[in-house]
Amino acid sequence: MPLEKIVHEPGRAWGLWHITEHEQELSMRLGALERVPESLTHPNKRLEFWAGRVLVKEILESMKVSFRGIVKDDFGKPFPAGLDYHLSLSHSYPYVAALVDTKHSVGIDLEQPKEKLFRIAPRVFAPGELHDAGTDLTKHCVYWCAKEAMLKVYGKKDLVFAENLLVSPFSLEGEGDIHGKIIVEDQVRMIPLHYVVYPNFVVVFNQSEEI
Incomplete structure (x- = not known):
């Protein structure tokens, strides 16, 4: 199965x-x-x-x-x-x-690392994110999935990826935790995220809010 x-x-x-x-x-x-x-x-x-x-x-x-x-x-x-x-x-x-x-x-997002992410990144990544991702396609994919996952957590579609959905720099491993935040007007919501890198795709999802 x-x-x-x-x-x-x-x-x-x-x-x-x-x-x-x-x-x-x-x-x-x-x-x-x-x-x-x-x-x-x-x-x-x-x-x-x-x-x-x-x-x-x-x-x-x-x-x-x-x-x-x-x-x-x-x-x-x-x-x-x-x-x-x-x-x-x-x-x-x-x-x-x-x-x-x-x-x-x-919010959960699954993507396959593809070259088109390099073309999309300058439009949807903040300068610090773009610098941190560098030329690592898998890292670009984690950033992209993280933003998509946060957008789904927010539940509406009127956000700008490079301004309202931000991800802190991180060291890429096979699996790990990263820190995201949703910024809407003067409100900042911290979103803890977890990513997993598989051979053919990347998955990122928000972590549980339960203590």
Whole structure:
């Protein structure tokens, strides 16, 4: 089974899925609980849709609750239907990641290190971040994922990556903690983040707010 892992922490769990199935195989695991949007026409995007929901189903069932589908708020942020839980999803074919928390807003992002990040970075990184990332493509990917994860924690889309979502310099390892902050007007919210570097992708998510 392409479920790579489910990691449990107090009040939350996150998981990874490696897509190897056909669309019908994935959709059959959900029955009538979900329906792929008509706007999703690319085969890989459709697979990401189904795999993400199957992964969330696996995570919720591992937390001893039932999956009833996924709903979205006015800003497009997903939530498990029928549960007062928080959810974040990310995908970069053929990989999917999901994070569920019973109390707090969450953000997870999965990306594959690709050369295009070097072109994007000057527009979305603050000068200090750009300097710290240097020419290390994996580090660029961690910075990018960290900002995406914080944006999902915030839950709205009206932030400027280089100004409102900042990440402190860090030494790149195979796995580690980094410090982020969301700055909106005069308010600063510190966001502790954790990253994991896999052979083909990077995952970053906000850490638990539980003491």
